[in-house]
């Protein structure tokens with residue numbers, strides 16, 4: 669199928685394109701670096717699963733580069749610490765209720781998937797091509813790595829779109845802290861396996877008589893569909909695509925949980941899962957290496973790849989123009 673002709677995106681007048689997309693991306697890159705580091709640490713300490721070890725060995729993290737990379741990662745840790753301090757203070761139940769309410773009653777833009785990719789690209793990237801990938805490059809690299817491994821078409825498409833929720837930064841988010849970063853449930857005690865767990869002390873929910881208990885407002889086995897995960901690009905995109913695509917549950921889980929590291933990597937919050945979530949966890953874990961470790965792959969050529977991915981988009985998005 670040939671790519672369809674696109675009208676220009678219809679974007680609401682409150683769209684804030686004066687925000688510093690580069691700064692957001694710098695934070696987001698540091699967050700990824702720290703997650704790569706944490707995986708490497710697990711391998712070094714001998715506490716990684718066989719699967720994690722295999723992924724680590726296939727990744728760009730080779731022995732020669734270890735020393736300098738570790739130093740870079742330590743610097744990245746220092747930089748993200750302040751980011752997480754702010755995020756962990758401000759991601760409250762109240763904020764999350766408000767963010768979801770805002771989402772429900774507003775349409776921020778109407779555009780196609782490809783337009784959203786281009787929009788995100790122009791908003792975020794004037795970055796140095798030697799050190800950092802553009803948004804489209806990261807999305808295409810993730811998708812291409814999935815395709816190269818012969819994974820299903822819906823999963824390739826998931827790779828292509830998984831970070832489009834970062835548009836939220838320009839749609840009136842309160843800061844970087846409610847767009848990027850690892851996610852975690854709100855409404856129950858913050859698990860010590862969340863990165864920098866000591867930074868939750870200034871979060872008002874930390875001392876709330878209900879939210880500070882182990883299960884908080886939830887019942888064990890309630891299922892993640894019934895849990896409020898900290899608002900950010902994952903949760904936002906999940907809400908956008910769940911009713912506007914025919915993507916399978918596994919794809920929606922990959923989108924919704926891709927930053928939920930405390931759960932998919934550290935093993936926290938297993939008590940809230942239902943049987944369906946056990947299947948979803950496998951899907952999310954299968955997706956993660958493509959997101960985290962495809963960044964050193966060859967640079968994809970967007971214009972060459974566009975016809976292939978337009979077919980995929982058209983297959984799973986019955987209406988080409990989406991409400992964002």
Ligand code: FE
Pocket residue numbers: 830831901926927
């Ligand atoms: Fe992401």
Ligand code: FE
Pocket residue numbers: 806830831959
């Ligand atoms: Fe990503």
